[in-house]
Amino acid sequence: MSPRPPGPRTVPAYVATSRHSAPRRNTFGELTRLKRCGGYEPAGLDPPQTHLLHLLAAGSLTVVEVSAHLRLTVHAVCVVACSLVDAGLVEARAPIPEAEKVDTTLLERVLVGLQRDRFG
Template identity: 45%
Template sequence: MTVRRGSRRMVPPYLATTGRAQPTRNTLDGLTLLSAAVGRMPEGLEPAQHRLVELVHGGPLSLAEAAAYLGLPVSVVRVLVAELVDAGHLSARAPITVAQQPDRELLERVVSGLRAIR
């Protein structure tokens, strides 16, 4: 049997969470940045959790990016991430807000000054 592109999945996404529908924390959104909390791969993870931890071992990703790579809805990945954060396998933090970002004009002046030193 061949599966056509764009057709329904053989396994519904909620099975990736083994039927759990709500994350254990409500602070996660699509822009939450995920990174590996430990240097090695944890043992005994479900396949979707294992793939998620593998993804973030390559470097930080937003929750939405991880969902896209996994081909799962963001709501499903939120449940997986919450469990992995609770277990200590992932760390999650809010993205840097615009108010916390450095002033662009100041950075441009610093770069100009460094170029002038040459």
């Protein structure tokens, strides 16, 4: 048996999700980007919901990143995030499709050209 990792114990998923077993929508993936909407925090939120909102105060994170920070399963984060999206507190964006990603070789060529103009 491997030793338990340092830090606080992981919250059981059924506790973190307020006993919900599945998200209300099936649009969340591991790379779905979550962003906080507005700066207010209504009363009556569960601790995982509050922690997620505090994490997103600094900027957007993917579901996998939130899962690592909160030490919850990806599925549990999807359930918690879904409830916050439904409440209008969090915005969820699908990952950028492969076809729409920026071509890095083109950007590197532009950078080399700009450096040549500046230093050449």
